Amino acid sequence: MTSYRSSWPCAALVWHKRRPEFAMSVMSLLPILQYPDPRLHKVAKPVAKVDDRIRKLVRDMAETMYDAPGIGLAATQVDVHERVVVIDLSEDNKHLQVFINPEILWSSPERKTYEEGCLSVPGVYDEVERPASVKVRALDDQGKAFEIDAEGLLAVCIQHEIDHLNGKVFVEYLSRLKQDRIRTKIKKAQRG
Ligand code: QAP
Numbered sequence: 001m002t003s004y005r006s007s008w009p010c011a012a013l014v015w016h017k018r019r020p021e022f023a024m025s026v027m028s029l030l031p032i033l034q035y036p037d038p039r040l041h042k043v044a045k046p047v048a049k050v051d052d053r054i055r056k057l058v059r060d061m062a063e064t065m066y067d068a069p070g071i072g073l074a075a076t077q078v079d080v081h082e083r084v085v086v087i088d089l090s091e092d093n094k095h096l097q098v099f100i101n102p103e104i105l106w107s108s109p110e111r112k113t114y115e116e117g118c119l120s121v122p123g124v125y126d127e128v129e130r131p132a133s134v135k136v137r138a139l140d141d142q143g144k145a146f147e148i149d150a151e152g153l154l155a156v157c158i159q160h161e162i163d164h165l166n167g168k169v170f171v172e173y174l175s176r177l178k179q180d181r182i183r184t185k186i187k188k189a190q191r192g
């Protein structure tokens, strides 16, 4: 069942992000595209060079994510169509993980279902089944390549964010009926 909640996000988000001490020194908050904005379906281009422009984008994306608050954000969601993802699963917001040009090298055959949400689809949460663990290669904010084995919430989050870079929003895993209901719900909410 899709749930619609304005004040009580899904378990993962409640657990990690309820405390509001996330203010950072210089805020550059970027507007977040809201589903069903067609720009959410653009495919992001690889970053050719990790330079100060990209580091500024990473910083602004992190601030935007902390302010929301959220646990993950892809550049696509702030209308920048380059392959950059930020994730912070910590409670103190001091463990930013940056993934530039992330690639899934391996996915486990084992699947797991998590209740997901998305800053581009506020108030909507539903269960999505994905590989339980993934091996990911990416560049850090210095342009250095690294690999990680992700499981649990990190595996869900990185797959969700890479989907954004490929123009895919989590609601597209849900039934047509649910997607129609979500669109109707959002249109109503936008009318106020
Ligand atoms: C992706 O999503 C994710 O609806 C990151 O009202 C989410 O940070 C991966 C958020 C859950 C795995 C599990 C959503 C905040 C944040 C909302 C987010 C909302 C306020 C979503």
Ligand code: CO
Binding pocket: 117, 118, 119, 120, 160, 164
């Ligand atoms: Co999302």
